[in-house]
Amino acid sequence: MMTSLTDLYGEPIHQFTRADALKAGVLMAVPQSLSQEAGWRWPVALTAAAWGDCVAWGDEAEKRHPGHGQSETGRLWDVLHVAFRAVRSANPGARGGVPFGVLRISADGPSRATRAELAVCCGPGDKGEPVITIMQPQEE
Template sequence: MRDPNPSETASPFGPVISAYSRADAIADGVLVPVPESIAKEAGFRFPVALTSAAWADCVKWTDADSEAQPTPQDETGRLWDVLYVTAHAMKKAPGDREFEVRLYRVPRDGSTGHAKPARLKSVIGPGDDLSPVITIMCPDES
């Protein structure tokens, strides 16, 4: 159906020139999606993704990391840690759309054998179809 009053609904800024969707960010590797089954098991009702920087800092772990680090870990366990503390932070901040996530993780530096503090932030916002999604990122990301 055609809008009877297009001047009333037109954007004052004009037409959208370009848009970068969440699906585009996932396809480009800017966002790393959490498998739906893991997100649901961790208590999330909405899709969850981490920025590639947050993933690299707090989740990523390879066999080479386990060989180089005195504390062997695995990526799945590190992802669970991030999801667990994020879910806990969400429960402590009901109604907030953005909140800080504090956790401990072993840095991937080849030498550290103990966990060190890390900070992330989580944002609940609209996805490509305007349904809620959760994005976990480094504090300086938006």
Template sequence: MTTTYTRAQAIADGYLIEADPQLVATLGGFPAPVAYTDAVFRECIAWRDAPGTEALRQGEVQREWDLLLMTSRAIGAACSSARPRGNRLTVELFRIPCDGSSVKAQRVILVATIGPGDCGEPVITIARPSEG
């Protein structure tokens, strides 16, 4: 018997983090529930204030909003395209690294994939290109 590692297990283990359902609903444009890999969460959403970064007015809610907004726009552009692109698309955004010293945004490329969840339902996963 083959054992399959499920999406629910990945969420329970912390390898995937579910996107805030209220932000997903507010932004719209998402045909399915959204989750991020732990690496995407740590690199693009997680935030801690550090000396010298107070003026940046960063926070996890704002950073998650930005990531979801850019993903929603990428989905909208793909859906309105005359050429179908399959189940995977590139998401580009700029974010300030959460390293305690950076104050300048850097470009980040992510991949959003829509595929079957544990019961065959559509789900979206946002990952780094090397993870997807």
């Protein structure tokens, strides 16, 4: 008979769920229509750090980099598409996150595209359902 973690350590004091992370802004939900268009079947979210580095593009960024044709939707599409292709080409049964890189213009950096390293992983959602999270490699 296998001993559960609850048997060993008791009931958790607090659980920070995916829903909590979305509400707190630690995770940023991707609109389902866009993620499905990019090929994803399950809900996708980016960590706030990954979103800030690779997707966020506001008025200040536009003033800093005029004429580059950037938009948050377009930048998000690039991340979703490259992540999907990375997963499709990964070795079957690979453990952990699948690393990939995406070229992007940093909102507060130079006006040239540089490579940002990211990772995509599939894990259980709050009810055990599969969910996708895109993050920076050093994030958990």
